[in-house]
Amino acid sequence: MKAEIIAVGTEILLGQIVNTNAKYISEKLAQLGINVYFQIAVGDNKERIAEALKIANNRADLIICCGGLGPTQDDLTKDIFAEFVGKSIEVHEPSLKKMSDLFNKRGIKMTENNIKQAYIVSDCEPLQNDTGLAVGVALTENNHHYILLPGPPKELKPMFDRYAVPWLQSIIGDEQPLHSKFLKFAGIGESILEDRLKDLMEQQKDPSIAPYAKEGEVMIRLTTKAETQKKAFEKMKSIENEIINRVGKYLYASENITFEEALINMMGSRNLTLSVAESCTGGKISELITSVAGSSSVYQGGIVCYSNQFKHEYLHIPLAVLEGKGAPGAVSSQTAELLAENLNDQTKTDFSISVTGVAGPSESEGKPVGLVFIGIKQKDRPVKVKSVQMPGSREMVQLRAAKYALYQLWKEIREI
């Protein structure tokens, strides 16, 4: 099946946003064994959207449009598409009801243009929007398959994964479905990992081996077709074992979960509790952990001791350590150690971690941007302090320091 993706939005053509939706959809279609031949971005313009649809219709079997389902005047996709396939626009009552209930609950008046988001195309299958208001559209007509998705990634991704993918699988029909297994690694860079697996990735055709990198984690995706997932995983077993032989020490999960989820799962299964004292990361570590549902059984809380005052008041770091001539300073091994030690004394959690460093943009205490100290305290054990020099912008230093601290914690716990 030949697919074409049409992203609608003038902001893409003005270079204000990157077209990440096309990447996301393309990647998912590849997993389904569907070939994308063209990605198109077009502005919020009736004639040009219609032109893009016409061209795509002449060369693709599956056309996926994203964007332009919102409430505003320049959200045109549904109207133009309906006209293109000779259908009418009608209100999808369940979506309208959901919307009006929401507005009532928030006590806001629902404006006329909001109702647009509940429109669907006649004879189509509506695609539910679990994270927003604009309902999606799936339609098969004249041997062509069409999907309309909302533009905001936080709406597009769940709608595509939960509703569009099953619809596509039903179309692909009796073709053996594609199954993927994810091996997730932390503490190793993508290029080094690839270097270690180079020969495998070159020789290997089925299952295919594809690497993907994300800040602080690398994923290897094994993909093959089989009747059942069980059979697929059996086909993958030998290559999976070979990969684990080579880089198993960095493997944190054999499923597609984030590093934070794996850490929380591991700590939860061992009934371990955690507290956090963070300075330069400014709440990032706590935020990463608490983004995991169920983290409350592990994570007790944290102190974002951004100012020296806070470090002194709440974690009793002596001012003599933090300030003044010859003092180690807030960004020091001593401060990292005391933060973790004192926090653990106060909270009695099984583990306490601390982070202090220079996020930037400018140096601090004469210390360079990116210098970070991490304290890892296991109850009744001495604190282990690590220092690292992080590259990148303020945002990257904060994220990398947070990920690095959680990775150090993970290593400690794994070795218990």
Add this chain to the structure above:
Amino acid sequence: MKAEIIAVGTEILLGQIVNTNAKYISEKLAQLGINVYFQIAVGDNKERIAEALKIANNRADLIICCGGLGPTQDDLTKDIFAEFVGKSIEVHEPSLKKMSDLFNKRGIKMTENNIKQAYIVSDCEPLQNDTGLAVGVALTENNHHYILLPGPPKELKPMFDRYAVPWLQSIIGDEQPLHSKFLKFAGIGESILEDRLKDLMEQQKDPSIAPYAKEGEVMIRLTTKAETQKKAFEKMKSIENEIINRVGKYLYASENITFEEALINMMGSRNLTLSVAESCTGGKISELITSVAGSSSVYQGGIVCYSNQFKHEYLHIPLAVLEGKGAPGAVSSQTAELLAENLNDQTKTDFSISVTGVAGPSESEGKPVGLVFIGIKQKDRPVKVKSVQMPGSREMVQLRAAKYALYQLWKEIREI
């Protein structure tokens, strides 16, 4: 001038990389006053690249291709383009010399396929590659302008900025550049904002008015052509005033900065300090604030009091309030009030804010997912508590609650 960008590379269609080159080029073209009507991504396939060129040639004056200039077999762009415009391929001697010098210096033998990178199209203007080997191409033929750029961003960006942009400016001649002004709003949804400005956006052609929404903020972009930014802003003044007359109470900045930046700037300019006690947002508020460079002059620190134990130990919330039959519970107006009150007693900051709620995925204390209480404490004033019911996933509830709390704080401070 109508422009079309064609990105060549199968890795884009497989969703392995995001097409950031199209964004980069589009943004630069907008600044030159050149309108991009379509962005295309096509694989390393002779027929489909030729098809994309043909279609673009029928509707655009300027066609910019990126990718496929490298040494490998699937780098086809120059050959296909030369055939398309009826030109021949020839070696660009300076580029070849540069390449052979480099290989000699490194003591590596230059292979035949490397020489490909020194090829140009006859009659074209070569575009120098300061950060790589593949030379670029600029050509005007039959009233069309063509540019071929290498795919790697680190090669494409310098080549485009240093050599392609001047070439384009010489073509545009005296056309005036585009200038934009950004009006940023918080506390009002995109649809409501647009509803208020509907007539303006319908009538208004120059300056153009374009709305963009992001979680917790809406942006209006005014755009016009003028010799200088000063003249452009003068042209925008009356429409800008009319917009502010209508929705000025939601305006937080007249430049393209985030809400957090505007809040920190406002507090910093008034020498106001802040402390945060957050439960359900799990560090998100602190993380949003500390993502702003220079936030340390305002933000003193925060307590992520995720567990009741933490709320009790660090912020002295009576267990009788938090737990047990008939107690208000951790998610309550009382807890939000006490958190803000006690934190402010401890920190003596000018403002303290607190957040407690149910992030989900499941209800807590018999309270629904998305129920959030916000406490805003100004020193020596009673705490103001607001409750709100947030829609969406755990991640969205956490983000929306954090943004909402910061918005409530911003409103309080603005009214001082």
